[in-house]
Amino acid sequence: MEGKEEDVRLGANKFSERQPIGTAAQTQDKDYKEPPPAPLFEPGELQSWSFYRAGIAEFMATFLFLYITILTVMGVVKSPSKCSTVGIQGIAWAFGGMIFALVYCTAGISGGHINPAVTFGLLLARKLSLTRALFYMVMQCLGAICGAGVVKGFQKGIYESNGGGANVVAPGYTKGDGLGAEIIGTFVLVYTVFSATDAKRNARDSHVPILAPLPIGFAVFLVHLATIPITGTGINPARSLGAAIIYDKDHAWDDQRGRKMEGKEEDVRLGANKFSERQPIGTAAQTQDKDYKEPPPAPLFEPGELQSWSFYRAGIAEFMATFLFLYITILTVMGVVKSPSKCSTVGIQGIAWAFGGMIFALVYCTAGISGGHINPAVTFGLLLAGKLSLTRALFYMVMQCLGAICGAGVVKGFQKGLYESNGGGANVVAPGYTKGDGLGAEIIGTFVLVYTVFSATDAKRSARDSHVPILAPLPIGFAVFLVHLATIPITGTGINPARSLGAAIIYNRDHAWDDQWIFWVGPFIGAALAALYHQVVIRAIPFKSRP
The missing domain is CATH 1.20.1080.10 (Glycerol uptake facilitator protein.)
Known part of the structure; x- marks a missing residue:
């Protein structure tokens, strides 16, 4: 290459290669200053x-x-x-x-x-x-x-x-x-x-x-x-x-020994906490970001929304997203269960990818219109956190459930015999598990999802890094994928009351309704716990300082 290079080619070293041995390479970046080492005891x-x-x-x-x-x-x-x-x-x-x-x-x-x-x-x-x-x-x-x-x-x-x-x-x-x-x-x-x-x-x-x-x-x-x-x-x-x-049995302790990282790591804190570490106990950590201001909670009832086209557009977006979600995911499930050999299908992992991948794609597409909830449990958690009004929350939940019913209905229309003979994608607690096992799996699985939603879309975090909102659908989709990997063998994985309701209504036979309450109570409890954990612990709602 002729002339003086930019020397950042694909991360190429911007630091001088001619430093005396034993001295540190000095950065040419004026905005970077090596932080002092942390004290041993603080x-x-x-x-x-x-x-x-x-x-x-x-x-x-x-x-x-x-x-x-x-x-x-x-x-x-x-x-x-x-x-x-x-x-x-x-x-x-x-x-x-x-x-x-x-x-x-x-x-x-x-x-x-x-x-x-x-x-x-x-x-x-x-x-x-x-x-x-x-x-x-x-x-x-x-x-x-x-x-x-x-x-x-x-x-x-x-x-x-x-x-x-x-x-x-x-x-x-x-x-x-x-x-x-x-x-x-x-x-x-x-x-x-x-x-x-x-x-x-x-x-x-x-x-x-x-x-x-x-x-x-x-x-x-x-x-x-x-x-x-x-x-x-x-x-x-x-x-x-x-x-x-x-x-604690067999050979569990035979090879148990400490593992430690090789070498010295740079700061894994990924731009870790920009909030003050020296707040008194019981007070909230205050952001240092001047461009961030905590928004007021949404009013419980907002009649003016009913006169706004954007309100109805958001509901339509939730309907369409949940319709597509059920259509792709239930169709994937049917492709797996109809085959006598699971080795010739996408298998459980493919089903998990269908659910997680669709959430990633649909949240990415609809986040700027409705917030990309696609799940009554997510809507419920955000309602508890004061992120939207009760009016909007109820409208979203109705549209999500209608979309799920229509999505499952289209799958049944394509292959009625196959659909009805293979469970229709309805959620039930699998043999060998109790109702309590199923409820626990739904609570924790929904907690994982809603906690990820809160963390990935945190307004404070968005104020610090403008790339956060556009990247948020990726960890949310991964959370759905991972929960499905773990809990499909237990409940078929609900963590979304609209998904469970839509499949149950369209299938409507055998044991489709036996455990339906689990797929509403579990996700709503999980969402409430996630909202509580994020708002009270992670976001540190202020408490009175000790005298």
Whole structure:
């Protein structure tokens, strides 16, 4: 190339290559300044609400991570035919996809570590204090134990007879093989973390922090694809410890040993918390973003909406989106269940992709018109959070249910005999599970979805990064995909009352109505809990300060 190059070609080094040995390369970016190392002990953190909020976020993220992933593993190992399950690839998607979604949701609160090895590496790199590191590790391990415990509670017999998701070195491999797989697998993850969250890179490109969870999640996915046959893939001590404690039999403890990240990671906090870490306990963390102002809650009743064309246009958009959602997803289900050989179909993983992919596409298309709810549970959660009026919420729910009924009806019209002989995509609690198991699966599954919706569309986050709204449909779609991977074997996965109602009304036979209440009560409870958690804990609604 002639002349002086821009020297940013595809991320090429902008720093001088002729620094004296032993000195740091200095950035030419005037807006970047190397942050000072975190103190080893920072007693002031213990008086900050944001410190405890971050720990709670780590607990909840690791809880959801273990719940979805171990439940997915159980769905695979319990089946005599792997063609009728999501298989190893589905398990890998569960781990990688959950890391993507959870890092995306929690990065601005705690840094989205979700892994003691990540926290340990950041401690070595002086990116956080020892106080915070120990607190995070404890909360991560507690979250992992609780997540695995809930899975065992759903299906104790299956859990105990199929290894409980515990990590062990597989027969045919030596301890050295297992150790090597863990070291190299963790290296892949850490290298990705280094590159995706490099603070210097963030200074050059404002897109980096918001995109970083995607390659990190893919790294976890790819490592699982490669090393599940060797160790079941650990690369996360909390994940391994939680499963071992809850399973606690056979060889669960044989290969249990600490795993730590290789090298020093750059800040995994993905542009972590821009809010003050030194708030007194009981006060809200205040944003430093001057362009953000908390909007007032929507009025409960807003009669003026009924005179606005945009109100009805939004309802039509919800109807059409839910119609298309049911049409594509139920048609996919019918294509799987009609075949005597699941190996010749898209399988459960394909069904999960149909649901998650359609939500991604439809939210992307309709978010600017109606908000892209496509689910009465999402609408209900946003209503509780004061994001829309009761008038609009009820209108949306009616249009969503009508769209779902029409979508399922068109599928039945295409193939009535096949539809009626194969369950019509109706949700029921599967044999071997209790009503309580089904209700619990719907509550937690909907919590995962609605929590992701709140986090991905957070107005404060949007004020800090204009790319957030346009990217939000991706983690939301992934959340739906991952919940389906985990809970299709239990309830067929509802987490959307309109979807469950539409299929039940059009199928309308056998046991279509037996468990219908579960697919309304469960999602509404899950949505309410997600709204409470996000608004009170994550968004830290102000409390009175202590005297």
